[in-house]
Amino acid sequence: MTTEQKQLISATVPVLKENGILLTKHFYNRMFTHNPELKNMFNMGNQQSGKQQTALAMAVLAYAENIANPGVLMPVVDRIGHKHVSLDIRPEHYQIVGRHLIASIKEVLGEAAMPEIVDAWTAAYVQLAALMSGHEANLYEQKTSLDNGWTGWRPFKIDKKVEESTEITSFYLYPSDGGKVMPHIPGQYISLRVFFPEMELYQARQYSISSAPSNEYYRISVKKEKGTQIDTDGKISNYLHNFIQEGNKVDLTAPAGTFTLSEELSAPVVLISGGVGLTPMISMLENLVEKNYNYPVTWLHGCRNRSVHAFKEKIDQITQTADQVTQHVFYDVSTHEDRQQGIIEGFLDIHKIASLPQFPGTRYYVCGPSAFIQKQYTDLIALGIDKEAILFEEFGPQLLQLN
Ligand SMILES: Cc1cc2nc3c(=O)[nH]c(=O)nc-3n(C[C@H](O)[C@H](O)[C@H](O)COP(=O)(O)OP(=O)(O)OC[C@H]3O[C@@H](n4cnc5c(N)ncnc54)[C@H](O)[C@@H]3O)c2cc1C
Ligand code: HEM
Incomplete structure (x- = not known):
């Protein structure tokens, strides 16, 4: 030019x-x-x-x-x-x-x-x-x-469908060709596409991989989207929840994305999620636990109530067995029983966590709805945390301009 x-x-x-x-x-x-x-x-x-x-x-x-x-x-x-x-x-x-x-x-x-x-x-x-x-x-x-890497669309078989909450279901995806999967970096997503005969179109969506890297499968965990108008329920998530059965096939591209857990990290990690935004965090958490990560890992999660709290048993079990992991969970609306079990009522608020790691080098990962990311980011900055230490992922085209 x-x-x-x-x-x-x-x-x-x-x-x-x-x-x-x-x-x-x-x-x-x-x-x-x-x-x-x-x-x-x-x-x-x-x-x-x-x-x-x-x-x-x-x-x-x-x-x-x-x-x-x-x-x-x-x-x-x-x-x-x-x-x-x-x-x-x-x-x-x-x-x-x-x-x-x-x-x-x-x-x-x-x-x-x-x-x-x-x-x-x-x-x-x-x-x-x-x-x-x-x-x-x-x-x-x-x-x-990369080992078992590929480009373009590859058919995968849904081997197992598991309900994680009233609105989130996991899908275990194995390559239809019997081959292995390319190991992902925790935090990455795949694109999944489905052909809709009535539209005469393929439609694709991204889903974060919710399992730790494995050689055999990818797990994704999908929230069933509900529209506020008739016929506006989310296209792919409802298709996956309502029509896809174990044994059916979908096409996937290889894992991608920059919201990732760095291999070289040697510092505390804080995973902050709202609603279905917990999916990339579970992959990160499972990976950190599997490799006996030596630094504190803090799991912070907020959701509407107990019925939509996905992976509760899994995270409870991890925090009970892995000494370095602590969790704090917030429900918008809680019961007496929830609060007895340590649930905090209200929106996720980091100011309520006395033990939030703030050592230099600590990495903060944030994922959830835009307003949630915005709030957590602003609160972290107010605590004096460097913007370079905060990574976030939006579940749609990135529109937030934070760092
Ligand atoms: C990097 C990344 C990772 C992601 N990871 C996950 C994940 O792990 N789990 C997960 O569940 N999602 C994830 N998502 C979101 C996912 O890709 C989809 O956006 C989501 O499943 C909704 O897709 P859908 O086809 O069901 O809804 P769409 O059909 O795309 O609709 C989206 C929303 O708009 C509403 N809507 C549609 N049409 C109208 C209309 N005419 N009027 C009013 N409202 C309307 C729908 O009700 C719905 O709420 C991720 C997205 C990205 C970018
Ligand atoms: C200079 C050229 C281009 C620019 C600046 C550009 C920019 C962008 C941006 C900013 C996004 C949103 C990314 C995110 O935050 O998720 C995006 C997504 C996308 N781009 Fe491009 N792009 C370019 C070229 C192309 C081309 C050549 C194609 C193919 C025809 C393409 C297809 C797409 C698709 C399919 C998406 C995802 C859209 C969605 O999920 O709604 N882009 N691009």
């Missing part, structure tokens, strides 16, 4: 701030009209809610703001790259997206889209696409180089 082109991109930042979502909405409509086959890749629910358009607009804006030094975006490129690779997105898709993005800029900006602005954005897109698809090529290569 020329210096003039970079200046032109920087000059369009205010326009993007104002029209970014309009542009990305127009872009997706255009792309799905001309290339409807791409609907198989996208979560059409996120399209309806506008979350994906917002996530893309935020990414394009961040890129425009950092056009002079796109290298600073590498952590974001890495996180998006893991999601892309998990959905089997390849360089040829970047060409289609580029064509529709540039055409959308022209169509949305109208006369304001002067040829030099369009040229600058074309050059900027080519540069960004090369950065992203280059990074993704490395991620694909890493997967094929």
